[in-house]
Structures are given as C-alpha cells and as structure tokens.
Amino acid sequence: MRPARALINLQALRHNYQLARRMCADKALAVVKADAYGHGAVACAQALHDIADGFAVSCLEEALELRAAGVTLPIVLLEGFFQADELRQIVAHNLWCVVHSDWQLEALERAELAQPLTVWLKMDSGMHRVGFFPHEYQGIWQRLQASANVASVVLITHFSRADEPDSARTHEQFQAFSKASEGMSAPISVCNSPALLAWPDIRSDWSRPGIILYGSQPVAIQGLSREKFQPVMTLQSKIIALRELPAGEPVGYGAQFIASQPVRVGIVAIGYADGYPRHAPTGTPVAVDGCLTQLLGRVSMDMLAVDLTGLSHAGVGSSVELWGDQVSIDEVAARAGTISYQLLCNVKRVRYEYSTI
Numbered sequence: 001m002r003p004a005r006a007l008i009n010l011q012a013l014r015h016n017y018q019l020a021r022r023m024c025a026d027k028a029l030a031v032v033k034a035d036a037y038g039h040g041a042v043a044c045a046q047a048l049h050d051i052a053d054g055f056a057v058s059c060l061e062e063a064l065e066l067r068a069a070g071v072t073l074p075i076v077l078l079e080g081f082f083q084a085d086e087l088r089q090i091v092a093h094n095l096w097c098v099v100h101s102d103w104q105l106e107a108l109e110r111a112e113l114a115q116p117l118t119v120w121l122k123m124d125s126g127m128h129r130v131g132f133f134p135h136e137y138q139g140i141w142q143r144l145q146a147s148a149n150v151a152s153v154v155l156i157t158h159f160s161r162a163d164e165p166d167s168a169r170t171h172e173q174f175q176a177f178s179k180a181s182e183g184m185s186a187p188i189s190v191c192n193s194p195a196l197l198a199w200p201d202i203r204s205d206w207s208r209p210g211i212i213l214y215g216s217q218p219v220a221i222q223g224l225s226r227e228k229f230q231p232v233m234t235l236q237s238k239i240i241a242l243r244e245l246p247a248g249e250p251v252g253y254g255a256q257f258i259a260s261q262p263v264r265v266g267i268v269a270i271g272y273a274d275g276y277p278r279h280a281p282t283g284t285p286v287a288v289d290g291c292l293t294q295l296l297g298r299v300s301m302d303m304l305a306v307d308l309t310g311l312s313h314a315g316v317g318s319s320v321e322l323w324g325d326q327v328s329i330d331e332v333a334a335r336a337g338t339i340s341y342q343l344l345c346n347v348k349r350v351r352y353e354y355s356t357i
C-alpha cells in the first residue's frame with residue numbers, strides 16, 4: 001500500500017479546543033466546515049462532543065453528516081440556506097442558521113415551519129462578502145423579532161484583517177458592528193481564530209475558533225501562552241528510491257534545482273495530487289527519520305525529492321514528515337506562498353489514521 005498518510009491526533013484537537021476556549025469570553029463554536037479543515041468532520045466533532053459548546057459548518061449537507069453520526073450539540077450554518085425548501089430540514093434537525101441577505105430573510109418570513117428557529121443575523125461590517133449593511137441592520141433585526149418563525153437571534157459579523165495586528169481595520173469593523181447593534185438585546189459573535197489571538201480587547205458571547213483548533217497559528221503572537229496549540233495532522237510518507245548525483249545535475253521537472261556539489265537525493269511517495277503544495281520551493285523543510293532536511297526541486301504529482309546529503313542512516317523505507325510535530329505547517333505554507341488553511345483542506349488520496357494518544 002502506498003505509504004502516504006495523514007495521522008490525526010484527536011487528543012491534540014481536544015487540547016487546542018480547551019486552550020482556545022480559555023481565550024473566549026463565554027462560549028466557543030468549534031468550526032468543522034470543509035471536513036474539519038481536511039481532518040475529518042465526523043471524527044473531529046465526535047472527539048469534541050463532550051467538551052464543545054457547539055459546532056459551525058458551512059452548509060446544510062455538512063450539518064446533516066454530523067447529525068447522522070450522532071452529533072446532538074448546536075450546529076450553526078455559516079452560509080445559511082441556499083434554497084427556501086432547506087428551511088424545513090433546518091428546523092427538523094434543530095440547526096441554527098445564519099441569515100445574510102434579503103432573499104433569505106423574505107423566504108424565512110414566508111415559510112410555514114413546524115417550530116421557530118434560532119437565527120444568526122449577519123452584518124457586513126467591512127468584509128464585503130455577505131451580510132446586511134450597518135444602516136439596515138436595526139430594521140432587519142426588528143423584522144426577525146416580529147416573525148413567528150424566529151425563536152431567538154444572535155448577532156454576527158466577520159473580521160477581514162484580524163490576522164494583521166498592525167491594521168486598524170479590526171477595530172473599525174468592531175466599532176461599526178457595535179454602533180449598528182446598539183440597543184439590540186441579543187448575544188453577539190465576532191471572534192474568529194485571529195481575533196482570539198491578536199485582539200484580546202475584543203471578545204463576544206460566541207467565539208468561532210477554526211484553524212487554531214488544528215494547531216496552526218494564523219498570526220504570530222509572542223508569549224501568547226505557556227501552552228501551545230498542537231499540530232493535529234502529521235502528513236507523512238516514505239523514501240521509495242535513492243539517487244547519488246554529481247555536481248551540475250538537475251532534479252525533477254524544469255531543472256528547478258541543480259546540484260552545486262555531489263548530492264544524495266531521496267524520492268518520496270507524495271506529491272501535489274495528495275495536497276502537498278506544488279509551488280513549495282527548494283529549501284522547504286521536511287524531516288527524514290526525525291532529522292530536519294529540505295525539499296529539492298519541483299514537486300511532482302505523485303513524488304517529490306528531498307536532500308539526504310549527510311543523512312547516511314536514511315534510505316529506502318525511511319519515514320518522511322511533510323508537516324506535523326517537527327515541521328511547522330505554517331512555515332511550509334509561507335515557503336509555498338499560501339496559508340495553512342489551504343494546505344490542510346487540500347489533503348486527499350492519503351490514508352487517514354486517527355489516534356487519541
């Protein structure tokens with residue numbers, strides 16, 4: 001069997017949720033959308049079920065997968081519904097639903113529902129994707145309060161630059177949100193992972209930790225805690241071939257790496273079809289049998305090359321960590337010009353193995 005695999009440490013996930021929860025003012029939704037950022041939504045939700053306040057997913061089908069697996073905690077649909085006929089299933093499965101546009105509001109008001117539902121009313125405070133503008137927010141809230149289809153309302157917005165501690169945008173958005181919702185008696189939800197890390201003066205009744213649950217830190221904060229967020233996924237494979245090359249010889253497609261001196265090369269059974277970033281350059285860190293080394297040349301669909309020069313113990317069958325406990329996924333992402341979210345969500349074709357140790 002091909003040796004590429006993703007090891008998922010569910011105990012690390014629990015540790016990270018508890019650490020994130022202590023940063024919150026009150027409750028925390030564990031964000032498990034996009035298959036828990038590539039970690040397996042059902043397994044992650046089940047691992048957190050006894051400690052989480054609830055979960056957040058993107059859409060109805062993600063929520064139904066969790067309900068079918070026995071998840072009974074609150075689940076918020078962050079994009080709401082896409083067709084009016086979804087509302088009956090939302091009610092039937094006791095889901096909470098974001099409302100972010102006029103058509104959703106009108107569909108909710110017209111619907112004949114078995115019971116009223118909890119609505120998360122989205123404000124566009126400056127992200128400019130979805131949500132009601134501040135000047136209309138009060139009126140929308142009043143319409144929801146008047147609707148027999150609405151049991152309660154949570155006020156929600158999303159920060160666009162919370163991962164930039166030097167930007168004033170987060171405070172501007174929070175001020176816009178606070179002003180527009182003044183006098184509205186309802187819980188609020190504004191804090192995503194970057195906000196929890198970088199903006200301790202901004203807190204809300206419901207926080208929405210996502211990427212930090214999986215051990216990635218989207219903004220570096222020195223001295224944040226004596227405890228650290230732990231990597232949940234370790235992406236591994238093995239050396240399947242060796243090459244001893246003289247100076248002047250290239251490695252891989254396009255001769256992106258040419259040896260300046262004799263080099264010992266290990267070929268690893270993993271590539272961009274498995275989710276490893278094709279644009280990760282020479283020098284991107286990897287670990288072979290526990291020793292740090294580097295990527296060489298261009299990543300192929302099914303294979304990549306690593307530098308074994310000086311690692312005389314390494315050979316065919318040696319274990320290779322692409323990211324995990326030794327190799328930071330944040331550094332791999334930075335080298336590849338992307339973010340850890342994309343790397344984790346892109347993992348596929350590899351074997352998943354779950355552990356609680």
